[in-house]
Amino acid sequence: MTTVLPDTGVGPLLREWREQRRISQLELALRADSSARHISFVETGRSRPSEDMVLRLAEVLDVPVRERNALLVVAGYAPRYAQTPLDDPALSSLRESLDRLLTAYEPYPALVVDGVYGVVAANRGVALLLEGVSEDLLAPPVNAMRLTLHPEGLAPRIVNLPEWRADLLAQMERQIALVRSPALRELYEEVAAYPAPGRTAEGARPAGGARGTERTAGRAGRERAATPFALPMLFEHGGRVLSFVSSIATFNTPMDVTVAELAIETFLPADRETAAHLHAHVAREV
Template identity: 85%
Template sequence: MTTAPPDTEVGPLLREWRERRRISQLELALRADSSARHISFVETGRSRPSEDMVLRLAEALDVPVRERNALLVMAGYAPRYAQTPLDAPAMSALRESLDRLLTAYEPYPALVVDGVYGVVAANRGIALLLEGVAERLLVPPVNAMRLTLHPEGLAPRIVNLPEWRADLLAQMERQIALVRSPALRELYEEVAAYPVPERPADTDRTDVPEGPGGAGGSASADGRTGGERAAAFALPMRLEHGGRVLSFVSSIATFNTPMDVTVAELAIETFLPADRETAAYLHAHLPP
């Protein structure tokens, strides 16, 4: 492998990462088994860090894998981490594992997104919730943020849209603060500018049908379902579907210690029913 010539910008960039993490040069030195003096020299460009030192500092600062490659190149070294397309033969085992995971989670919704929220896989639980979404938003490449917040997407049917929208935008802001991604910044500016659809007053409360075992009740915009408060432990997404309100809480999982940029940026988002009525509805209505 050939290496790029050293770039004096690696020092300031490492300092920027350290300041983002809000740690001192001494603390970083302790984490990276170095000295505060050497860290200072690296940050000011007086000392060129070795390849091993760049990687140790990046690890100590929890720098994303893509950005670790950028640090190496700036320091005059070859990138360490590959970026293998997800459809490459080498990724077949990963794709099969993701498909099995998504299928096993049915009838509950689950999907896999990349670093800019592009949907790379989804299960039938997700498909169930997409009724009424504009066809143009479902043409690949599908974007989860655009699909959720666009006025022709899920947004008009999200009962608590202001709260859910604010949470999603805050999530994107945190990610933008961690990675230098023009594409992610562009997506954020696009979806943040979408108008917020107004909901008619008569959709504030809808009935949830009986499911298997006779589960039934009602759902309302204040989070009560079947006489109990749903998802008091987390902000739910309350979504109108077929004249009913379904309630979900979401969780996001990423890969531990990834060695590939593509894998490092994948996230698996699962939607857990926040009440028994939603669970029963999903079991009764999963598409074939």
């Protein structure tokens, strides 16, 4: 669905995107091979931009594909980018490629989410993390943010939950600043309101409450919380504390709204112990 925007003309909307990107009219004009005077006229409504100009400015301003369609509609043009359902036969090769990628990443966790963190695909490594999660949270449609931060989800077993929660919420805030998505804003308000235990990696007590596990978690938290290259997610599983760092990949120059909003998140073991535990766990499952 194309984003519905108020009927204020495309000029003020382009100005909002420019100001959000913190660039001047002159800089935008230079990048878009135009003039500051013309950009000013477009933004004030004195000049109606051509379809090509709308797309050029949107490209320079790094406007999300869904929002580019909205700008075109407000400017009086037809949407340029399709929004193909992921289960459409036209995207079968994409789905197959994603499945191969997720499988190849095993035993490490990896999943694919849409623009509001709905899980559209996941591998067996993710299943390991979901042990003990409430069935209600696993009923379709599954949402990765809700699953992670809900008190009946992964949250009780994330040893450094305050730090990880703050990072996830900051990630959502950055995304909300880039797109006009009421659904994403609603999701953010929901998960931000979940109880936020005041534990830290040093004083953590993982789910289960065993004293031996508590000591292990505390020691692992102190040793791993200072991972030099990224904030790790410290996760209790089977009496051990696993350490992961995550990365997110998106598609380069997508021409479809659905594809543009897909993100592949992978969890890389941050130490040898975590890697060994994952390999051993999957070997037992085979």
